[in-house]
Amino acid sequence: MAIEPGAKAPDVELKDEHGQSVSLAAFRGRKNVVLLFFPFAFTGVCTGELCALRDRLPTFVNDDTQLLAVSNDSPFALRVFAEQEKFGYPLLSDFWPHGTVSRAYGVFDEEKGCAVRGTFIIDQEGVVRWTVINALPDARDLNDYVTALQAL
Structure with missing residues (x-):
């Protein structure tokens, strides 16, 4: 069951595509966070979604908002993906222990x-x-x- 609006967000601390730790708590009191989970790098729908975010980056990465994209890919795969597509925002690896953060948010497909x-x-x-x-x-x-960000 996915986390519902009104719930306290479980903290995220994962490595980005450069091996740097990124924590959701680091943004507390400073920025709203768009935490986006995606299945796999280099797949059609995921690439399309992440490129669309890149193309509208000032909307999602600015003084008030930070975009964090999470997948279960390794940081190495995410680095190549980020460099190839020039995303400009962190791609976080929930690779090991596999899917820990995805499970905490209720979005991990076990099958x-x-x-x-x-x-x-x-x-x-x-x-x-x-x-x-x-x-x-x-x-x-x-x-x-x-629309959701404007409502905050």
Whole structure:
């Protein structure tokens, strides 16, 4: 069961594509966070979604908001993916222990071994304010994220 709006967000501390630790707690009191889970790097729908975010980056990475994208891929795969697509925002690896953070947010598909398409908008106090969960083949609508961020 995915984390619902109004719940305290479980903390995230994962390595990014450069091996640096990134913690959700580091943004508390400073920025809202768009925490986006995606199944796998280099796949069609995931690449399309992440490139669309890249193309609208000032909306999702600015003085008030930080985008963090999480997959169950290794940091090495995420680094190549980020460099190839020039994302400009952190890709976090939930590779080992496999899916720990994805499970904490209720978006890990045990049968497939990866996260489904879950997005959580977390306010500066660490409270989940908006969520959307899509099945693996179904892309999310970025305009919904923008509307949810504007409501904070």
